[in-house]
Amino acid sequence: MAKHQVSLKVNGRSVEREVDSRLTLVDFLRGELELTGTHVGCEHGVCGACTVLIDGRTARSCLTFAIQVDASDITTVEGLASADGGLNTLQQAFQDNHGLQCGFCTPGMLMSLTELLKDNPDPSEEQVRDVLTGNLCRCTGYAGIVAAALDAARRMRTGA
Amino acid sequence: MGAKQFGARVSRLEDSALLTGGGRFVDDTKLPGMLHACFVRSPHAHARLRSIDASAARDLPGVHAVFTADDLPASVGGNRMPMLVPNPAIEASLTQHCLAREEVCYVGQTVAVIVADSRYIAEDAVALVDVDYDVLPMASNCRDAVKPDAARAHSALANNIASTFRMGYGDVDAAFASAAHVFKEDIWQHRGGGMAMETRAVIASLDPSTDLLTVWSATQTPHIGRRMLADLLDRSLESIRVIAPDVGGGFGPKAIFYAEEAVIPAVAMLLRRPIKWIEDRREHFLCATQERDQYWTVEIAVDGEGKIKGVRGKLLHDTGAFVPWGIIMPYIAAATMPGPYVIPAYGLDVTVALTNKVATTPVRGAGRPQAVFAMERLMDRVARELKLDPAEVRFRNFIQPEQMPYSVGLTFRDGKPLVYDSGDYPQAQAEALRMINYEGFAVRKAQARAQGRFLGVGIGNYVEGTGLGPYEGVTVRVLPSGKVAVATGATNQGQGTRTTLSQIVADNLGCRIEDIVMTVGDTAAIPQGVGAFASRQAVNAGSSALMAGGAVRVQIVKLAAHVLGVSEDEIEVEDSIAIARGGNRPSLTFRELARLSQGMPGFSFAPGQSPGLEHTAYFTPPQASYCSGTHVVETDVDPMTGAVKILNYIVAHDSGNIINPLIVDGQIQGGVAHGIGNALLEWMKYDENAQPLTTTFADYLIPMATDVPTCKIAHIESPSPLNPLGVKGAGEGGTIPAAAAIIAAIEDALSEFGVHFAETPLVPERIVGALRTAGAYEKLGGLR
Numbered sequence: 001m002a003k004h005q006v007s008l009k010v011n012g013r014s015v016e017r018e019v020d021s022r023l024t025l026v027d028f029l030r031g032e033l034e035l036t037g038t039h040v041g042c043e044h045g046v047c048g049a050c051t052v053l054i055d056g057r058t059a060r061s062c063l064t065f066a067i068q069v070d071a072s073d074i075t076t077v078e079g080l081a082s083a084d085g086g087l088n089t090l091q092q093a094f095q096d097n098h099g100l101q102c103g104f105c106t107p108g109m110l111m112s113l114t115e116l117l118k119d120n121p122d123p124s125e126e127q128v129r130d131v132l133t134g135n136l137c138r139c140t141g142y143a144g145i146v147a148a149a150l151d152a153a154r155r156m157r158t159g160a
Numbered sequence: 161m162g163a164k165q166f167g168a169r170v171s172r173l174e175d176s177a178l179l180t181g182g183g184r185f186v187d188d189t190k191l192p193g194m195l196h197a198c199f200v201r202s203p204h205a206h207a208r209l210r211s212i213d214a215s216a217a218r219d220l221p222g223v224h225a226v227f228t229a230d231d232l233p234a235s236v237g238g239n240r241m242p243m244l245v246p247n248p249a250i251e252a253s254l255t256q257h258c259l260a261r262e263e264v265c266y267v268g269q270t271v272a273v274i275v276a277d278s279r280y281i282a283e284d285a286v287a288l289v290d291v292d293y294d295v296l297p298m299a300s301n302c303r304d305a306v307k308p309d310a311a312r313a314h315s316a317l318a319n320n321i322a323s324t325f326r327m328g329y330g331d332v333d334a335a336f337a338s339a340a341h342v343f344k345e346d347i348w349q350h351r352g353g354g355m356a357m358e359t360r361a362v363i364a365s366l367d368p369s370t371d372l373l374t375v376w377s378a379t380q381t382p383h384i385g386r387r388m389l390a391d392l393l394d395r396s397l398e399s400i401r402v403i404a405p406d407v408g409g410g411f412g413p414k415a416i417f418y419a420e421e422a423v424i425p426a427v428a429m430l431l432r433r434p435i436k437w438i439e440d441r442r443e444h445f446l447c448a449t450q451e452r453d454q455y456w457t458v459e460i461a462v463d464g465e466g467k468i469k470g471v472r473g474k475l476l477h478d479t480g481a482f483v484p485w486g487i488i489m490p491y492i493a494a495a496t497m498p499g500p501y502v503i504p505a506y507g508l509d510v511t512v513a514l515t516n517k518v519a520t521t522p523v524r525g526a527g528r529p530q531a532v533f534a535m536e537r538l539m540d541r542v543a544r545e546l547k548l549d550p551a552e553v554r555f556r557n558f559i560q561p562e563q564m565p566y567s568v569g570l571t572f573r574d575g576k577p578l579v580y581d582s583g584d585y586p587q588a589q590a591e592a593l594r595m596i597n598y599e600g601f602a603v604r605k606a607q608a609r610a611q612g613r614f615l616g617v618g619i620g621n622y623v624e625g626t627g628l629g630p631y632e633g634v635t636v637r638v639l640p641s642g643k644v645a646v647a648t649g650a651t652n653q654g655q656g657t658r659t660t661l662s663q664i665v666a667d668n669l670g671c672r673i674e675d676i677v678m679t680v681g682d683t684a685a686i687p688q689g690v691g692a693f694a695s696r697q698a699v700n701a702g703s704s705a706l707m708a709g710g711a712v713r714v715q716i717v718k719l720a721a722h723v724l725g726v727s728e729d730e731i732e733v734e735d736s737i738a739i740a741r742g743g744n745r746p747s748l749t750f751r752e753l754a755r756l757s758q759g760m761p762g763f764s765f766a767p768g769q770s771p772g773l774e775h776t777a778y779f780t781p782p783q784a785s786y787c788s789g790t791h792v793v794e795t796d797v798d799p800m801t802g803a804v805k806i807l808n809y810i811v812a813h814d815s816g817n818i819i820n821p822l823i824v825d826g827q828i829q830g831g832v833a834h835g836i837g838n839a840l841l842e843w844m845k846y847d848e849n850a851q852p853l854t855t856t857f858a859d860y861l862i863p864m865a866t867d868v869p870t871c872k873i874a875h876i877e878s879p880s881p882l883n884p885l886g887v888k889g890a891g892e893g894g895t896i897p898a899a900a901a902i903i904a905a906i907e908d909a910l911s912e913f914g915v916h917f918a919e920t921p922l923v924p925e926r927i928v929g930a931l932r933t934a935g936a937y938e939k940l941g942g943l944r
Contacts, residue, residue, distance in 0.1 A: 022280065036188035036704025037181020039408070041357045042441040046857035049357055077181040091179040095171055098826045102654030104185065104357040104408030132865035136857065138357050138409050139654045141833030141894075142872040144826060 006070040010035070011079030019066045026050045028066035029076060035125030037077040037107045041136070048135030051108035052076050058115045077107035080114065090114060090152040099148035108135045113149045121157055125150060165663035169822040172659045174652070183406045186361035186376045191434040197226055197424060198282035200272040201446065202264035205516035205850030206298035206313065209262055209291070217274060217288040222281035224291065226514040227427055228272045229259040232522050236426045242391055244384065244417065245486035256482050258392070258419045263315055264602065265481035266518050267852055268446030270419045275341035275427060275435060300327045300850040302453055302478035302513040313481055313514040322479050323487045327494040329569035330505030335470030339461030339571060343541045345732065347458065347918040349530045351451035352842035354523045355862055356409020356653070359439035360448060364428035375425050376400045378408065379689030382413040383649050386683045388417040389425060404681030410653035411834070412522040414450045415693040416484055445855040449521040450844055451489065453478040454530045460538040466546050466553045470505035471497065471538070477512045477518060485521035488573060489511050492625070495526035495570050495578055499535050500585035500621050500788060501557040506569070514721045516850040522693060524834050525895040527679070531833070532622045536900035537918055540907070550619055550904070551593055558585045572627050576783035582878040583788040583814055589621060591874045592790040592812040601794070615794055615807070618904025620791045620897030625784035626889025627699025634704035634713045635686050636665055638773035642736060642751030644671045649689020651681040655891060656823040657697060661705045663819060664885070668709030670733030671750065688778065695787070695889020698819060700779055703883045707777035715773050719757055721750050722766050785880040787888040789813040791901040797909040799931050799940060802924025804840055804906055809869050814876040816888035824890045825873055831894020833868040839899035841867070843921050888941040
């Protein structure tokens with residue numbers, strides 16, 4: 001198996017590794033870097049549990065090879081917490097609105113909503129739900145997740 | 161007294177780790193020297209296994225071993241797996257081998273296992289295993305499978321009947337003979353899978369220095385898993401530890417003990433290396449148990465006022481190739497059919513058919529959604545035929561609250577007479593109707609129709625047996641640090657078990673909730689356990705938490721009174737401190753008490769004192785407690801596309817006293833989402849050769865954020881008299897009546913075309929097809 005050198009940033013940290021050409025980004029993150037917060041739910045790009053930010057945009061890390069992200073800047077759920085290590089506004093809104101149950105889909109949900117709230121600080125419920133179609137959740141029925149996203153947007157806008 | 165936790169919207173203790181990537185799911189564990197497994201699975205639904213040549217796979221660099229049934233120890237490789245819930249009505253008592261011997265009976269059945277340096281290499285090697293199959297005729301559709309000349313699902317069996325039984329009471333024939341009206345419905349229901357976002361997962365590791373086998377499994381039932389492993393591996397219970405760490409959703413299929421859960425530990429023992437197997441989603445579609453087809457032919461007899469005289473019929477249930485969980489689902493379905501209604505006579509003949517598909521076992525609701533759908537379709541039929549309002553027909557037939565406890569006349573799945581313990585069915589329906597403004601619906605419908613939109617409303621009522629035994633235990637122990645260790649056999653796949661049990665312990669022990677250190681899903685933490693299914697943990701483990709917390713509080717009071725030199729009734733326990741009420745209020749912290757409770761070497765205890773501050777309670781319920789409720793749904797149906805939009809979803813829910821409304825609301829909302837999937841989307845399709853056709857989330861649709869509205873939920877609280885908390889289960893009620901209410905609402909929306917539906921999932925092409933047959937498009941042609 002051909003090996004390739006990759007150098008990239010993950011959650012602000014510089015990483016250099018030699019990887020197999022067929023190694024997926026999610027297996028790279030979970031296996032090589034031991035960042036196990038990013039989850040594998042379907043390996044065919046539908047469920048969204050593996051969603052990460054590549055250069056600020058959401059991507060399926062199960063459908064991305066590690067060698068494709070050479071020189072990229074990756075953010076995973078481990079990179080979201082606030083500077084003091086506590087929950088950030090979106091994460092806190094998830095807890096307050098019961099936006100998670102088993103927590104398996106949650107990291108992917110957080111990444112998709114992080115992108116949304118950056119692009120659109122005041123989304124409508126419809127816009128939130130539209131974005132969330134890229135992430136499946138079997139536990140919550142989405143109500144708490146939608147409420148958390150809208151609550152977080154409000155808190156970010158008002159600084160509350 | 162600190163703030164009471166029971167009944168409060170307490171934020172979940174589970175959340176912080178899960179929100180920051182700090183969850184610990186099975187696949188997150190990495191052990192030194194760990195190898196990775198992948199299974200060779202049958203590509204055929206039914207075939208004779210002639211030979212397996214794994215030499216090329218064994219030669220692949222990075223492959224450590226390939227095991228077939230003959231390569232495993234005889235106890236694992238030779239025997240069929242134990243049946244979890246046997247029943248004398250099961251004629252074909254069949255479970256599968258851990259790895260197939262001689263015959264494979266469904267697509268995906270485990271044939272061999274490959275162990276390699278990585279999952280990538282193991283998957284490469286799967287393609288190199290040459291299995292010679294002799295394909296046999298297969299039973300695909302359960303309606304064909306029960307015919308006398310059908311292809312047999314198992315070569316060794318004379319037919320495909322796994323079980324037949326009759327459930328009923330009263331003089332059904334007389335009831336029908338004297339009825340003013342009799343109406344009949346043929347109903348097809350399909351439920352699909354649990355589809356937890358985390359697939360199944362197993363890691364096994366044998367520690368040679370202690371001979372302890374540790375198994376991490378994404379299971380709902382680690383204690384059952386340990387018992388099964390002790391049986392299959394011929395080991396003591398003490399030499400096996402099963403850990404269900406964070407588990408990414410359960411919904412029933414993870415309550416089963418699977419072949420892979422036996423094979424991976426067996427292989428880890430043979431190779432003396434830790435082995436990891438993570439199911440991929442395709443395997444989950446093929447091999448994780450499902451619920452699937454049920455065909456109901458049912459009749460209802462009513463008098464001229466729409467009062468029920470009797471219900472009778474037949475139920476055909478597809479159990480798949482094996483019966484690992486017995487015949488629980490069709491049994492529950494048959495017992496759930498009478499629901500909240502007074503039915504003087506009832507009879508249902510149940511046939512359980514074997515087919516060449518993966519076994520069916522409980523999925524959230526477990527046979528109850530089907531029964532409720534069948535019963536509620538009959539109630540809607542009565543309303544339509546007698547030109548009565550569907551809500552009114554139901555009001556006329558409800559069991560009244562003053563009839564509680566109400567004996568239905570059947571025996572439930574727990575072997576006890578089916579007696580509803582409490583509930584107020586008319587109140588729940590009245591509340592749900594009020595919340596949706598049912599009286600104003602006709603006006604809304606007319607206004608929408610004037611704009612070319614088609615609105616409908618539907619009602620679903622249900623009664624659900626929850627909180628099943630035999631028991632679940634809780635240990636409460638005050639640690640030398642003053643923290644409170646709580647251990648339980650209850651498990652957590654997202655239900656917030658840690659939070660709700662902590663609330664109960666905090667109240668009943670008198671500690672701060674943040675002082676509790678909880679261990680769930682670990683057989684090392686408590687000797688006996690059962691696990692999560694049948695909405696049973698709040699009743700069983702919750703009651704044990706109350707009992708154990710209370711018992712340790714008594715120990716604390718005794719010890720503190722003795723040490724402080726006051727009487728026991730002078731002692732208050734709150735916020736992890738015992739305080740004497742009188743004098744200058746001297747106190748002892750839990751930390752001090754825990755140390756005192758150990759005594760001093762060489763000194764005797766005071767009379768009545770026992771070592772440590774610790775108690776284990778195993779609550780065992782006398783019978784099931786019966787949750788109930790009403791769902792009312794308003795839909796907007798587009799006849800041109802068959803698209804269904806749910807405008808308003810109301811739930812009036814009665815699960816007795818509520819431990820944490822935040823969590824119960826979440827359970828209901830999530831359950832409704834699953835029910836919406838059942839009603840409109842989820843269809844595990846097989847072709848005539850029993851080949852699965854829907855093996856990705858692009859083919860098999862589960863509800864997305866745009867499919868599920870936020871429900872409006874009302875709580876009716878009829879406490880259960882059967883447990884000290886007065887609680888009932890809440891995990892499945894959201895799913896159970898959903899399809900009944902949604903399909904009724906779709907039918908109502910299209911009522912002007914006279915189309916009727918008696919199936920789930922009701923997919924758009926079926927709606928359009930029915931409208932086409934009814935000539936709807938000719939009528940609509942003038943409009944559009």
